[in-house]
Amino acid sequence: MSAAQAELASIARAVADPQRPLASLIGEMDRLRRVAERHCALPMQASDRMTDGESFLDSGWAISPVQAALCAREPLRSAAFTRGLLQAVTQRLRADRPVRVLYAGSGPFALLALPLMALLSEQQVQLCILEVHAHTLGYARALIGELGYAGHVSDYICADAAAYRIPADGMPDVIISETMNTALGKEPQVAIMRNLHVQAPSAALLPAAVTVHLGLPRRTPEDVCGEWGTVFALTAQTIAAWEEGGLPAGEGSRLPGARLRVPAKLEQAPRLLTRIRVHGDVVLGDYDCSLNLPLPLPGKPALTGGEVLDFTYMLGREPGLACRIV
Numbered sequence: 001m002s003a004a005q006a007e008l009a010s011i012a013r014a015v016a017d018p019q020r021p022l023a024s025l026i027g028e029m030d031r032l033r034r035v036a037e038r039h040c041a042l043p044m045q046a047s048d049r050m051t052d053g054e055s056f057l058d059s060g061w062a063i064s065p066v067q068a069a070l071c072a073r074e075p076l077r078s079a080a081f082t083r084g085l086l087q088a089v090t091q092r093l094r095a096d097r098p099v100r101v102l103y104a105g106s107g108p109f110a111l112l113a114l115p116l117m118a119l120l121s122e123q124q125v126q127l128c129i130l131e132v133h134a135h136t137l138g139y140a141r142a143l144i145g146e147l148g149y150a151g152h153v154s155d156y157i158c159a160d161a162a163a164y165r166i167p168a169d170g171m172p173d174v175i176i177s178e179t180m181n182t183a184l185g186k187e188p189q190v191a192i193m194r195n196l197h198v199q200a201p202s203a204a205l206l207p208a209a210v211t212v213h214l215g216l217p218r219r220t221p222e223d224v225c226g227e228w229g230t231v232f233a234l235t236a237q238t239i240a241a242w243e244e245g246g247l248p249a250g251e252g253s254r255l256p257g258a259r260l261r262v263p264a265k266l267e268q269a270p271r272l273l274t275r276i277r278v279h280g281d282v283v284l285g286d287y288d289c290s291l292n293l294p295l296p297l298p299g300k301p302a303l304t305g306g307e308v309l310d311f312t313y314m315l316g317r318e319p320g321l322a323c324r325i326v
Contacts, residue, residue: 004035004147008118011035015083015115016090022079022282029075032082036109040143042069053133058251059162060188060319062179065136068107071178077289081112081178081206084278088174088204089116089125098126100154102172102203104161104192105179106131108139112176114147122151128170134158162191166199176206183212183272183295185320190234190313194249197239209277210234212321214260214309217271217294218286225273225286225294231311232257232321249315257311257321264306270297272321298322 001009011028014020037044042065054064072078085101092099103113106129113127129144131137141156157164161177175196180189189210197205211233216226232255242255262270271294276284286292297309298321309323 002148004039005118007031007035008114008147012086012115012119015079016086016119022076022083025079025083026075029078029082032078032111032114033072035147036072036111036114036143037069039146040069040108040139042066042108042139044069053135055133056317057132057160057162057188058317059160059191059315060317061186062105062132063187065108065133065139068105068136069109071107072109072111074289077284077291078111080276080278080282080284080288081176082115084206084280084282085112085116085174085176086119087282088176088206088279089120092173092204093120093124098122098124099174100170100172101125101127101174101176102130102166102196102200103127104130104164104175104177104196106137106140108136108143110140110144112178113144113152114149117144117147117149117152122149125152126154127152128155128157128172129153130157130159130161130164132158132160162188162195164195166196171200172203174204174206175200178207180210180291182291182293183274183321184210184232184234184313185295186318188319190255190319191249191315193234194239194242197236198243201236201240204279205236207276207278208235208280211275211277213273213275214262214270215273216268217273225271227273228262228270229260230258231260231272232313251316253315254322255313255315257313257323259308259310259326261308262303262305266303266305269300270303271295272297301325
């Protein structure tokens with residue numbers, strides 16, 4: 001075992017320990033990031049070329065390699081997704097074949113998979129790494145190979161995950177994608193999860209639920225956010241309902257959200273609050289990472305109190321929530 005493998009195995013054991021709260025894993029997540037940055041060929045120096053390599057797909061914004069790598073600098077976010085993935089895979093271990101994981105949007109580090117490969121053998125888990133940018137996929141492939149985990153990966157596929165067709169003989173047991181922004185805007189998380197879950201409905205989805213709520217931000221760090229109801233949810237159940245309802249998925253299409261009334265008296269402007277259940281009881285709540293920061297309502301409508309807001313989710317090149325006063 002190399003020094004990097006030994007360090008990753010130590011990190012993986014800490015992440016897998018149910019007695020360790022997510023907040024206690026910040027040190028391990030910093031070590032995980034440093035291992036990835038040290039062994040990846042992607043230059044991480046600050047520059048004015050941060051967006052080099054990004055693209056705008058029919059399903060949304062695909063961020064650049066550097067932008068994707070910088071997500072590793074949010075320790076609670078990394079801890080939640082790596083723990084959720086470890087739990088989902090270990091719960092599905094079987095004797096007759098490896099657990100198949102489809103990792104959509106791996107970025108240059110394939111960060112969430114590194115502890116998994118350090119903890120489980122290639123006979124226990126096999127990954128399909130799916131990434132839309134060829135150069136980003138190349139960084140991930142080289143990194144995994146240098147760390148000695150090439151045998152854990154069955155395929156590296158350069159494709160848009162929102163349009164990718166899963167081969168019949170390669171249906172995954174677990175699908176993970178962290179291709180999202182606050183309130184599910186801009187990036188193609190909704191389109192990706194919808195496309196993949198429809199093809200592999202028995203696979204576990206990670207995150208299991210992303211819900212956007214209408215409410216108020218906290219006033220102090222000790223306060224909790226106010227909440228008036230759920231605006232939109234991305235889960236296996238909602239995806240199935242969209243398919244049963246025959247809802248289209250192309251440019252200009254809309255998915256249904258909720259219709260909510262704001263209180264008659266408004267002390268602050270309402271916000272969208274994003275909460276994420278990665279798997280089981282592994283959750284990211286308000287202010288845990290950039291994905292959980294309160295966001296102004298789309299269009300920033302002028303509200304005086306008592307209005308009814310109708311929310312929908314717009315699909316296409318600029319995905320995200322929309323609301324109108326009714």
